Amino acid sequence: MSLKRTKKEAKRKLVGEVSELTPGMTKKFTLSNGKYSVEGMILNYQGSLYAYVNRCPHIGISLDWVDNQFFTIDGRYLMCANHGATFEPATGACIWGPCVGAALQSVALELEGAKIFVQCPRGGDQD
């Protein structure tokens, strides 16, 4: 058995299992391209999975003050805890707050059975 990863495997990272993310749940992950790393989050909104970089378009800092808390209390939107920017979970579009018209950066997801993979930026993950 070879320890070398295939090109496809090098460009994606296993970040969780579908069963971990029931509707309304989120999970954070870290992506690295060897030079830089970035935090992201997967979310289950009304039964569909989405992933975004955990960086608010307003001033480029993490959305969550309380670790892994991204949804508004009613579960309808994602919210930045810093200045209250509010985002559509299915698109990442900011619909209220200081960055209206901007959007969260999406991360490509890939499901393989019960496993959730995200696509790594330029050149793959080095973890």
Ligand code: FES
């Ligand atoms: S940093 Fe997110 S609203 Fe200001």
